[in-house]
Amino acid sequence: MLRVGIDVGGTFTDLYAWDEEATASHKVRMAKVLSTPNDPVIGVMNALAEAGIHPSEIGTIIHGTTIGTNALLERKYPEPALIATAGFRDTIEIGRQKRSHLYDPYATKPSPLISRNRRFTVSEKMGSDGKTVKPVKREDAKQVAEQIAQLGIKNVAITFINSYVDGRHEKEMRDIILEVIPDAKIALSSETSPKMGELGRFVTTAIRASLFPIVENYISRLEKTLEDAGCTAPLFIVKSNGGMMRSAATKEHPEELIESGPAGGVAAGGLIHHLLDQKNLIITDVGGTSFEASLVEEGQGLVTDEYELEWEMPVITPMLDIRSIGAGGGSIAWIDDGGSLRVGPKSAGAAPGPACYGKGGTQPTVTDANLVLGRLNPTLSGKFQLDYEAAVNAISTVAEPLGLSVIECAEGIIDIVCENMADAIRMVSTDRGRDPRDQTYVSFGGAGGLHAYRVAQSAGINRILVPSFVGVDCATGASTMDVRHDVEETFYAPIEGLNPKDLTNAFDKLEEKCRHLLKSDGITSQKMSFERIALMRYVGQSYQVATPVPNGSINQNTLLEIASTFNKEHKREYGVANENFPVAFVTLRMTGYGKTEKPKASDLKIASGSGIQKGTSSIKEQRETYFNGEKHIVDVHDVSLLSNEQEIDGPAIIEHSNSEIVIPPNALAVFDQYGFTHITVDKTINQSNKEVMQ
Incomplete structure (x- = not known):
């Protein structure tokens, strides 16, 4: 039976599966298809079909999703009611009264998760010692419940002060609501996160209540679709803490899905640690809309209790410390009021996508820049034909006002987005007292290998590792989770x-x-x-x-x-x-x-030479590519034809089915027994990579 990991991102839906009973040569299956934002379930089923997997073959399915995060950021959920202790109605809006930008007089706070006209109060108080100071008045509580019922609200957050010590007042309020609204879905702060600090507890509870209907609807539809297709396997969902839980538990704890998608990449870092015994890794993921960075030490991702969904919106459940910025293949290049070139955070997403996708997009993106520079396969490895002229025309819209050539502007776009990514790496490392120079840069994501060298160089990192599953890393990690x-x-x-x-x-x-x-x-x-x-x-x-x-x-x-x-x-x-x-x-x-099943290291190894006859070249073609304004005719290597310990001098390109790895001039790449590519930024320092591979 197959153990299947599926990750639904903003642009692509990825799949990675391995058969616990099959031979190594047939063990791994991968697929990458366009996401279907209007109904992510369709993307999941499309990925299974693309990988040639019938749902009846699945033994376990693990799914990472951004549905919760997207709903919160876009405020697209059935808005719940919130009931707080009298005097604390506006806690989630007042916050800590800190400013995100101290000297910006025009700075505005994000809108609260729950509007004020849906926030209610009751007169009650629990002491910090767990003793009742003021009991819940049943008449007042029932009146509030009836007001909520009149508004037609079915999901409710109850956030009483000091309930982290004893939640009996919140439970009394819940019982009264259920008398009036029997089918209400209610989140108690004393059950969601019984920790000191009312702002974090209130916000986290508001998130749970907000996501109840969204997550339950999506998970239930996915379960039904898989079941109707013949799948009898249990469905697990990736959690923000780096683990997973059954789909039934997910419906009760939707606040634990905020970093569900990126968490799979951290788990993939744990797999790399297991295979190569590398202790300090910076895990990066370049997708279509975002760039994520996180640290893995001794095979475990670092956890934070200080995550903020948005400014002054703390989430106080344990979560992987993943820093995310708006920088990916779909990030749009634009000119600010001062006449400077900027990239992101706005993205073309999956629809209409970059201009070169030919789906109606006209704005210049990072993907368009990579195509113009010759760093991207014009057919996306056979998926569909990219429109080179459309990419040139799109980049011209920002190149001409800046007085730049299309090539110069395209390189500028890549440099800017890579600097933004390097800043995210510095945040996740130096903020936690770690020196990025002591880390190995692990490049994930469909666009990861295109930018890995430039980002690592800017961050001062000399060792780069691009795994064989680079384009489907979060799905890979999901399939190995506990x-x-x-x-x-x-x-x-x-x-x-x-x-x-x-x-x-x-x-x-x-x-x-x-x-x-x-x-x-x-x-x-x-x-x-x-x-x-x-x-x-x-x-x-x-x-x-x-x-x-x-x-x-x-x-x-x-x-x-x-x-x-x-x-x-x-x-x-x-x-x-x-x-x-x-x-x-x-x-x-x-x-x-x-603990769950893991792929064996012996099954992930490739045969030396990948089974190719001796003397067969790994070069499939040559391509015109630009680096630092200079044109190069570079060799494009087919990753399936590379052999163990094969070295590739830059400039060159290594082509995967789901991504490409750019090896600039003066860089050196070495291929290992697992199909991983090790890149040395300064190729005069190559011994460390060879030691890792051995």
Whole structure:
């Protein structure tokens, strides 16, 4: 049976599948088709058909989707109601009253997720000690429920102050709503994210309530379509934390899908770590509309608790630290009011797409620039014929006002978008205390190999790795994912004076919740593993640092070890630490993993020479290509004809079925046993790449 990963992006829908029972030569199947924004389910089925997979062949299907993120950013969802404690109606709109641009007098905040006329209050209050200060008045609560019913609203967020300590008031309010609106879908902040800090808790709960109908409708339609086509396999959905969960759980926890798509790429980084034992990786993904960057250390993506959907909209569920900017193949080039060339963030997307797609697009994009420069296959590896003249005409619309030739303007477009991508790499690395020069740049995405060299060069990275699954990386990573659940609760307690048994008991309760979630996803006890994390801070601080906590019973010596670990983590993140400052626990997190099948390294290896007869050249054609304003006639290599340890001097192009890798002058590429391409930015330093391959 096939294990299938499918990722639906803004422009393309990708598929990667491997058969656990087949021989290596027939193990992997890949497909890349245009996304269908009006109904992503069609794109999923098209990808299966393109890969020659009948739904009845599927043993497990794992799906990454941007449907939740897109709905939130575009505000395209049935707007819910929000019920807050009296006095806190406008918390999600007021935010922290910080400015995104300190000196911009015209800066405006994004519109709130829920309009003010759909936000209600009830007079109640829970104390910070979990004791009722003011009970919920049933008459007032029922009146609010009736107002919501009159508006025809079916999805509701309940966000009471201090409910992270005890959620019984929120549960009382939920019961009253269900009396009035029996089919209402209700999100409680005490269940969504029971953590201190009302803004993050309120916003996260509002997101859950907003996405209930969108995600449930999409997942249900996908389940039905697959079932009608003969698929009996369980459907899993990729989560923002780098794991996956069953589709039934997804409908109850839609806020965990915000980074569902890009998370697959981080999982693919874990696969690379497993194969090559590379510890420090910067994972990048260049798609049609965006560029994502993240770090993978020891095979695990870094997790953040400080993600913001938009300015002043914190999401406080554990999420992979993925930085995303509007820079991709469809990014549109334009001239600002000062007469400077800009690229993105606006994108041509899948419809109409770049001008060269011949689907009605007329604005110049990054893809058009790559085609004009000769770096892109004019047939997109046989998918369809690109319109070269349309690309030239589109770029001329910005080249002429700037007094540039089409070639000069096209190179300028590539340089600008690559600098934007390099800035994202600096954010994700230096912001977390990591030096990008210590990393290996891993290039993913259909357009990743076109820009990898230029981006890495700008970021000061010398080692580039382009995997064989470069064009379908998120789908590849999805197919290797474990089930993962994170369960959290507030546990504020300074280490000094803490009874270790209280900490042990708190973690034990969280582990039981994790076990229940894993079991509901079909994971047996033998395949479960658990990891403890404490979000800690120096007493008086307003931010936390994630600190590993050992499993098992905790004693006084363990507390000292935890404090020491916190100091080390704080120093790594922020460059400073002080062992004399008192340390406190703030939030406890239990992460439960359900181990799944993984492709074997031996099955992913290619035979030396890829089975090609000795003496066969990997060069399929030559192409006129421009670098730094100079024309070059470069060799185009067919990746399927490359052999293990084969070296390719730039300038050259390596062509995959779903992408192309540009090797500029003075660069060196080496092909390895897994079909991965290793590029040395400075080819005088080649020994490190050879050591990695061995």
